[in-house]
Amino acid sequence: MTHRRFLLGLGVVAVPLLLALLGPFLAGEPGPRATSFALGDGHLLGTDFVGRDVLRQTLLGGRTVVVTALAATALAYLVAVPVALAGALTRLRWLEDLLMRPLDVLLAVPSLLLILLVAAVLTPGAVGLALLVALVNVPDAARIVRAAAGEAAARPAVEALRMQGESRWRIAVGYVGRSTLRTLAADAGIRLTGVLYLVSTAAFLGVGVAPDAADWAVMVDRNRTGLMVQPWAVVVPALLIVALTMGTNLLFDAALEKRGRR
Numbered sequence: 001m002t003h004r005r006f007l008l009g010l011g012v013v014a015v016p017l018l019l020a021l022l023g024p025f026l027a028g029e030p031g032p033r034a035t036s037f038a039l040g041d042g043h044l045l046g047t048d049f050v051g052r053d054v055l056r057q058t059l060l061g062g063r064t065v066v067v068t069a070l071a072a073t074a075l076a077y078l079v080a081v082p083v084a085l086a087g088a089l090t091r092l093r094w095l096e097d098l099l100m101r102p103l104d105v106l107l108a109v110p111s112l113l114l115i116l117l118v119a120a121v122l123t124p125g126a127v128g129l130a131l132l133v134a135l136v137n138v139p140d141a142a143r144i145v146r147a148a149a150g151e152a153a154a155r156p157a158v159e160a161l162r163m164q165g166e167s168r169w170r171i172a173v174g175y176v177g178r179s180t181l182r183t184l185a186a187d188a189g190i191r192l193t194g195v196l197y198l199v200s201t202a203a204f205l206g207v208g209v210a211p212d213a214a215d216w217a218v219m220v221d222r223n224r225t226g227l228m229v230q231p232w233a234v235v236v237p238a239l240l241i242v243a244l245t246m247g248t249n250l251l252f253d254a255a256l257e258k259r260g261r262r
Contacts, residue, residue, distance in 0.1 A: 003254075006254035012243050012246055014247070019059060020066040021066075023060060023062055024063060027059040027060050030052070031053060033047075034047050036049050036050060036051050037226035037230035045232040046232050048222070048233045049222050049223050049226060049233070058216070061237060064214075064215050065217060069195045072195050073137070073192050075131065076133075077141060081145055083138075084143075084144075085176060088149035088152075100142070103138065104139065106138070107140060111136040111137070112198065115132050119208075124207065129203075129207060129208030130199075133198050133199055141191060144183065147183075148180040149176050149177075149179075149180050157175065158176065185252060188252065196248075199217070200217040203218055217237070219237040220238050220241075
């Protein structure tokens with residue numbers, strides 16, 4: 001059953017990932033614009049709100065979503081994991097408070113609201129959007145890693161390693177860090193889905209991308225006015241976003257189940 005779930009998740013996530021990675025190389029040169037929200041006339045999936053070929057826009061629109069989401073997730077853990085491990089292993093209460101309490105303040109602000117507030121002052125591009133999404137995910141990720149690392153750091157094995165003269169680095173990474181890997185893997189599957197949601201929602205609201213950019217989320221937003229006339233311009237990018245999130249969850253669930261059995 002686990003093997004089937006893994007293959008199903010791999011099959012589901014492979015389609016949007018391949019389109020995101022290889023699509024720009026397959027898109028070709030833009031052709032002349034046609035009538036808005038038209039079907040046929042040489043356009044396999046019809047045209048969008050300004051008469052561009054939907055198939056070409058779909059091939060071009062995945063890279064921003066996928067790369068931004070992956071970069072934001074990696075950046076969030078790049079900050080959260082060292083902070084959480086330091087908080088879990090320190091014996092100084094004030095240092096742990098100094099590391100973790102500012103994150104609690106940031107956690108109190110709704111993620112999308114914070115992104116929109118920053119976007120109202122600045123004009124973030126794709127890099128800025130990735131940094132913003134990473135920032136709002138750091139507090140939650142750090143708390144989860146801190147909880148798992150705190151349990152591992154309280155084990156007698158850690159005290160034994162200290163008595164043997166093991167370095168802080170080896171204790172933090174070699175034992176406590178390894179003990180949190182399963183929790184990290186479970187959180188990563190959920191977090192990547194949440195990051196994809198945030199990136200897509202922000203792009204849907206016009207944050208980080210141009211209003212007419214070739215982006216799956218922007219396509220859903222800009223073409224929804226013609227949904228009843230030309231549905232493919234909305235349905236195809238929306239299904240690709242859903243497939244990406246659902247396939248990711250299936251892959252992580254299958255991997256965790258397989259690891260648990262071992």
